[in-house]
Amino acid sequence: MNWTIRVSSSLDEVLAFLANERETYGLKELENGHYSLTKSTGWQPEYHTLGDFRQIEPLKALFFPAREFIGSWKDQSALHPLPNRIVFGVKNCDLSSLGVFDHVFLNGVCPDPYYQEAREKTILVSCDCNSHLDVCFCPAMGEQPYAMSGFDINIAQTAGGYILESGSERGEQLLESARQYLEPATGDLLEKLEEQRTRHYGELVENSKAHGLNPGTDFRTAIETSFDSDLWQEFAEDCVECGACNFICCTCHCFLLADGYDARAEPARTKLWDACLYSGFAATAGGGNPRPLRAERLRNRFDKKFSYFPQVLDRYACDGCGRCSEACIANIDVRDVLRRAVDECDALHAHSSDHRAN
C-alpha cells in the first residue's frame, strides 16, 4: 500500500511517530558531504536525515557487529537482549546485501541466534537514492537506486511529496497505525515516482558505463575466465592487504571465533570480522596455506563474490555500493578489476572466434 503525508503533517512528525520508543538510527550529514549512521532515542530532526545516497559504513554492522561477545566459558547465561530498533534512510545497496547475510546466517546448517534476533528486532525504513556518488555502480550488479523488496517501509521523495510504501506485514501495520498523518497516494504521484526512478536509474547506468561497466554483463564468466590472468598479480602489487575492502564491504560476512579472557579473567569467546586478504586467513596448522600469495587472495575475494555466490545463491555478492573503491588506500577500484577481467574475457572470445573463422 502506498501512502503520502497529509498537508497538515510533516515528514519529521511521521518519522518521530514511527520511531516511537525504539532505538533509532538515522543518517547524519558530515562536513565532507557524506553520511554516517547515527544512533539516538527517537527521530532527531536537528541532525537525522534520510540521506540522498548511502552512508559511509555498511548496514551489516547493525546485524553482524565488528566485535560481538559470544560468551564466557563458565557462564553461558543469556546475554543482554537487543532493544527494538528502527533504521531510517537505508539505501537499496545495503538492503540487498542483507540477502547474502540471510543466506549465511539464517538459511544454513543452523541459524545464528544473534543475527536472527537483530533481524527480528529491527525495522528497516529504506528510501530512494536522490543522487549518487561517483563510485556507485549498482545497475551493473543488477540492482537499482531504489528498493523493490526487503524493506518494512520505503520512503520516496518526489516533487509532489513523499510516498511511503509498506513492504512487509509489520511495515503495513506500522503505517496503518500512523493513519492520522497519512492518506493514500494518488496515481498521479505514483506516476511521478516512476518517471523519477526511471530517470535516476538511467543516470546510474550512464555512471556505470562511464567506468566501463555495462548492466547485464556476465561478470561470473569474466572472473572465472581470468583465473590464470596476470591481472591479479598486477593489482596485487599495489595492495597492502589491510582488509579495508573486506570490512567496509556491505556483503563480506567472514568472521573469526577468537578465544581469550573476559574482564573476570574467565576464558571467553568473541566473534570478530575477519578479512580474506589477510595472509593467515586460510592458513592451516603445520604451515599449510592454500593462498600464500597476495594475488591469490585478491583473486579469491572476486571469486567468492562473482563465482561462488552466483553458484549458491544465484546473485553476485556485490551491490555496487563502491565502498571498497573509496576505502582502498592503494586506489584499487573494484570497477577497474571487473572491467579488466571483462576485457580479457572478451578478447579471448574474439580470439577463439577468429580461430574458428580461419
Added chain:
Amino acid sequence: MNATLYMPIPAIIERIEDETPDIKTFTIRPVEPIPFAAGQFVELAVPGIGEAPFTPSSSPRISDFMEITIMRTGRVTDWLHNMKEGDELGVRGPMGRAYPIADFHGREILIVGGGCGVGPLRSLLLALIDDLDAYARIIVRYGARSADSIVFKDAQMHGWDQGGALDVMLTVDEESSNWDGHVGMITDILEEDYLDCHASDGIAVMCGPPVMMKYGTGKLLERGYLPENIYLSMERNMSCGIGQCGHCRLGRYYICKDGPVFSYDELQNDRGLWDD
C-alpha cells in the same frame, strides 16, 4: 538466547596415549554424549586459547566418549599436547558430511591412509568391521614416514586384519632395524604387485597429507577407480564448522558443511584442489 552455536560444551580428558613422538590419542568424555558418524569432525577448544577441527578415530558406535588422534603441529595442538588426563576441554560438533557407508554395502572397499590421516579411517574401519559381512571385501593400505611414526599400535601388530578377514598392508618411507615390512611410498603399494582389487566397481577411501592425496588419487584413477567412487577427506581451517565464517571455502563448497568427505568427481574441476 542460545549461545551454544559458537560455544563448546565441556569435556574431560580421560586418557592420553602416546602414538609416536609427535602424535597422541586423547580419549575425551563430553558432559553429554556426542553421537557422530565416521568422517564427521568436531571442534576441540582449549579454554581461552583457541579451537581447531579434528576427526575422531574411535568407533562411531560409541557416543559417550571419543578418541581423537592429534599431531603436534601448531599453536592449539601444542597446548593440547601439554594437557594432562583430567584436564577440561571444550568440544563442538559433530559437523559435516560423513562417509556414505550405506552406499558401500556389497562393495569392495579400499582404505588408503597416510601418516596422521589414518585417524578418521580408523573410525571408518571400526564401523565397517562391526558389519563385516555387509561388504564384499575390505583392503587397507597405510603408509607412514618410518616404523616409529606408525600411528596405531593395533595397525603395526596387524590387528586390523581381523585374523585374515581383511587384506592389510603397511609401508614406511624410511628403512630401519625395527621394520621388516615393505619400504616405499604409499603409491608403491597401490600398484598391481601389491594390490589386487576390483577397481572398476570398487570404493576407495583416502585420507592423508595433501601431497599423498594428490598422488594417491592419481594412482587410483590409473588403476581404474571411477572418480565418483573415490572418497577424499579434505581439510582446510574449518573454524565455525557450520558454513558461516568463510575460512574453509574450496571452490563452490565449504569443507565444514559440504564435506569434509567428498567424492573426487565433486572436486576434480576445482583449480585450487591440491593447494595446501
